[in-house]
Amino acid sequence: MSLFETSDRAKKYQADLLEFMDSHIYPAEEVYDEQMRASGDPHFQPPIIEELKAEARKRGLWNLFHPHPEWGPGLTNLEYAPLAEIMGRSHIASEACNCNAPDTGNMEVLTLFGTDEHKEKYLKPLLEGTMASAFAMTEPAVASSDATNIELRMERDGDEYLLNGRKWFASNAMHKNCKVLIVMGKTDPTAAPHRQQSMMVVPIDAPGVTVVRNLPVFGYADREGHAEITFENVRVPAKDVLKGEGEGFAISQARLGPGRIHHCMRAIGAAERALELMCRRAQSRVTFGRPVADRSNVQDWIAEARIDIEMIRLLTLKAAHLMDTVGNKEARTEIAAIKVAAPNIALKIIDRAIQVHGGAGVTEDFPLAMMYAHLRTLRLADGPDEVHKRAIARQELRQYRDAATAVVG
Ligand SMILES: Cc1cc2nc3c(=O)[nH]c(=O)nc-3n(C[C@H](O)[C@H](O)[C@H](O)COP(=O)(O)OP(=O)(O)OC[C@H]3O[C@@H](n4cnc5c(N)ncnc54)[C@H](O)[C@@H]3O)c2cc1C
Secondary structure (H helix, E strand, C coil), X not given: CCCCCCCHHHHHHHHHXXXXXXXXXXXXXXXXXXXXXXXXXXXXXXXXXXXXXXXXXXXXXXXXXXXXXXXXXXXXHHHHHHHHXXXXXXXXXXXXXXXXXXXXXXXXXXXXXXXXXXXXHHHHHHHHCCCEEEEECCCCCCCCCCHXXXXXXXXXXXXXXXXXXXXXXXXXXXXXXXXXEEEEEECCCCCCHHHCEEEEEEECCCCCEEEEEECXXXXXXXXXXXXXXXXXXXXXXXXHECCCCCCHHHHHHHHHHHHHHHHHHHHHHHHHHHHHHHHHHHHHCEECCEEHXXXXXXXHHHHHHHHHHHHHHHHHHHHHHHHHHCCCCCCHHHHHHHHHHHHHHHHHHHHHHHHHHHHHHHCCCCCHHHHHHHHHHCCCXXXXXXXXXXXXXXXXXXXXXXXXXHHHC
């Protein structure tokens, strides 16, 4: 029995998802690669993804992330965690089950703060898997890990706002189905630092929006893309401000909590897959008369990987449990901790799995190189390690502030 026991309903989803991975997802990985290669277009939407989506939907493995029963199965974070972990084992599983970032976060924002019109026009097709979306906060001109620096100007002009500025790293904006952006900008530069920002719903084809280029990551042009986008006198109706003027910061906190932990859950799945590949390879390759798996340093790596995975899984489940029971705000230290720990530990395990594979590890014949590139970006995306560590340290130090004053005084 696990410390964080999950429900029978969640266990059924786990069993169904594991079966779907074996029968459909893993066999489709090669087909996916072939279809992508044949298309010659890095942002091609391969038919196999649509086939997998139809199958996942038929099996009820759809929108598993969505916490609101009206829109999804209504699982808790603790119930969803093992499912996200399973999907994290393959780079095509999350999209197949309509559980991929950043659509998941955007759907949650539209559920919580969207108008009826937003829900009809964007949320429904996103939940149907017929539309994709992007989230545009980061800017090339300012250090965006401090979101108070965000500069894109949102100036009120009658019943509209006029948007001017430049964003980058808007993931998913190159996806063939991407139709809408959630954009963070500054509506009132004179307000208190956390009340200056607002978020708006902006169609990607609105006049004045230009997708300038895709940003390859470690040389990989990800299919969903990470786009640089300019906004030149883009007119956005005031009704498309989410939650209200000055609420951008609050929305980003609401959005990033669950999003961050979902990344961590998937990172554990990637680490498990890397460990499995490491073990299989180490047993099948022989050097100097003995399988690589017989070497003590390799056994050390395997043992450490198992220990580390168990540790990050427990911390992830604890964070999920706290989010469910005391709320995202109260769980912020655990969310920050796992956001640092999970990608770093997954990276260490993937790196060692690459080493055990020899040259093959860095090729595209195995998923390890791509997994490494992706996981490395998670030390930056949704906040760099240092910013999360800063938050944890400040929380820790707070306890001793009074004591320090007392000693000095
Ligand atoms: C693959 C990928 C996908 C992304 N997807 C999105 C997306 O969909 N939408 C979006 O808006 N953004 C996205 N981002 C952007 C990401 O969120 C930012 O890169 C991140 O928040 C850091 O902002 P920055 O790049 O401006 O770095 P900066 O703010 O310039 O920071 C640079 C570095 O300074 C250091 N640093 C910062 N603060 C501190 C501190 N207090 N103490 C010590 N060191 C510090 C950190 O090491 C940090 O990496 C994505 C990024 C990547 C790589």
